[in-house]
Amino acid sequence: MHATLVEPFAVPFMARALTELLLLAGLAGVVSTHVLTRRLGFVADAMTHTVFPGIVLGFLTAGVDGVLPGALAAAAVTAVLLTLLTRSRRVTDDTALAVLLAAMFAVGVVLVSRRASYTADLTSFLFGRLLTVTTGQIAQTAVVAGLVLITLALLHKELLLRAFDPQAAAAMGYRIWLLDLVLNLAVALVVVAAAQSVGTILVIALLVVPAATGRLISDRIAPITLAGVAVAALSGYLGLAISYRASVSHGLRLAGGATVVLTLVAVYLLTLLAGGLARAVQSRRTSDAVA
């Protein structure tokens, strides 16, 4: 057990990968709760697609160094456009999203087709490069995490009210669109930050599964958030350990990011199962008592 759970992280590149994942667990775990209460799962998923043209444009403009700013810009534009579109009463969330998604993805495809190739640097954004994460990238993630978490903490009660009862929030004078913009931007930042390590394709798992698991355990925001962060951190740790052990001892190729996500889903399913079993035992006990 020690060989699997502790040894891998004595190696510097594994320790760095773990640090990055733990930071992301804290960040995504908290944002995940907001995604849950505001039902932004579709929005988050859309953003993982709309960053695509940003990545391509960034790469065309400035090579590898342009990928991150390009993704950031695309995510921010998505957040803003989405907020503006849904502000107009006539357009619902889903419609706005579908329109935006199609448009931006099409832009991305047009851009890519103009060149004959897109390289490993682009695909690394789609699939992530967990094991080669640098100290610089970790610092970047830490800054983003700090920024987002502090903002969400300061706006905690207003975001709660808006999520629960937008009519009352508006009646009290809160500008709904402004609160939505802040949250959409927060989600956008998480998408871009996490994309570098686990890839945009898997980011959605980090934004949805932690709070979903927390929701299985509790019906209060604070415990849900704590559980979400814990589950995300645990999955990051276990996923990395498993992928390392599989590769080094068994020659099995288990991509780091994907293994983390699979672990996350496994924890969710086990929690679901355990909850179901516990309920079955409970109702058995109740019916026994009645009988």
Add this chain to the structure above:
Amino acid sequence: MRPSRRPIAAFALAATLTAPLTACGDNTTAQPAAADGGKLAVVATTTQVADFARNIGGDKVTVTQILKPNIDPHDYEPTPADITAIGAAKVVVKSGIGLERWLDETISSAGFKGVTVDASTGVKIRQGNGDEEQKDGDPHIWHNPRNAKIMAQNIEKAFAAADPADAAIYQKNLADYSAKLDRLDADIQAKIDKLPPDGRKLVTNHNAFGYYIDRYQLEFVGSIIPSFDTSAELSAKDVDDIVSKIKKTGTKAVFSESSLPPKTAEAIARQAGVKVVAGEDALYGDTLGPQGSAGDTYLKMAEHNTDVLVQALGG
């Protein structure tokens, strides 16, 4: 439903159940290539340079090969085993000319303290096709056996420097292998010479054979995938261009590489009414073949490619 108490138990249960996931296979610790009976720990990136490294190093080295046969070298994501091996190695051999862009990041991540050998040092590089990926030039240098000799020499120099005690052995291995490469070169030249002068036209999956064509003076009519990147697709106009060129120049055969899907090659061959060489008989462009195949060493690969070409063009 009553909150708090039961769900927390449920969570604890879930957490406990995931623990066994870690139990499997923890009885062995990683075996880095380093301390393996005093052999020099070498990591080689591509199948070709790994083959050269094994030939030069013999049983004085342990070669860990990163890329497996038929894996695209451009888009590779290193595994923990790869990075661990690099961290423990004394020498890393790379093919160079931008083929392994992921290597630099990987090497710094691994905390590698040894020597990196660019096997392409001293090779005369052809111009790339203008793509971002080919900004350093065409990386497929090994298809010219004379370049392979230079690559082997670079590797020998590095081995001798890292392991001076066995320098004499490396020198001898190099001499032996260089002789084989010379023989190979002569063999290929002879086979090609047998082809009619106007029957040396080549259409393949992508421009991986630039150096071979230059060395043996064949004629390149066009490639099916116009750029070096294996993920680019052809437009309808591109296909028409190639088909008309094929018909105009009287090319007899279209070749598909073993690491790429043969469907595109077959489609063009059908339209142009020429022979398709695909699948098992295909050419090895980017990598060597898997163990047991016709191209699992460099020497075998080069002979195989030549035989396939000559047969298709001569027949």
Add this chain to the structure above:
Amino acid sequence: MADPAATPPVVEALHIDHAAIAYDAEPVLTGVTGRVHAGEVVALIGPNGAGKSTLIKAVLGLVPVVGGTVTVLGRTPAAARRDVAYVPQADILDPQFPVSVAQVVLMGRYREVGWLRRPGRDDRRIAAEALAQVGLAERARATFGTLSGGQRQRVLLARAIAQRPRLLLLDEPFNGVDLVSQDALLGALRGLKRQGTAVLISTHDLALAQHVSDHACLLNRRMFGFGPTGATLTPDLLRATYGNQALELHGDQIVVAHH
């Protein structure tokens, strides 16, 4: 409450003067005129789609007033928001939302607490008192969604009470509410009335309207009447307001027959 003898003439809670309210180009509600004073309860009566919610939104400053004026506590609607509280219908809220009854009521204190700060002990005390006023103190720790519809409506009223408003707006608060909760709501509203809070309740339940309010405002895209309930909830005015919908008279109770 301030001592009446020492204060200048009390500002009206609400003064609407020939107001026309529109979402886009066309007004959806016109000709609304009336005053509401402290301690008065006004029922907004009219069929579905009459514009009752629209009027409430205009008083909250959420919908533009394109003709005439709407003055709230002597100010524009937007400027008066601090002293105005709104109670929406409870059944539009997600019962799965992970929040407790106490947390919901505490939301009424957010504006007073302000940005960046957290509610303090005083805020919690005020919230607890508000919850007690609707008779649900013992359910404070329960998850909001586990309460019955009527109980949830009472919690939303408690949230509004926690705001300590001078004007209270309720949107169809009695819809689908059981008798126990109905009583609790009426009791709380009477208490607020005594304290001098002005109340505006939109409802299509005439019986309840007569029970709780002393004034009525008849709406159906335009105003058909505004005044004391006795003088306003007459068969003639009601028929005019409801068009051709059947009305039944049971003694002094007037009921609109729903088809």
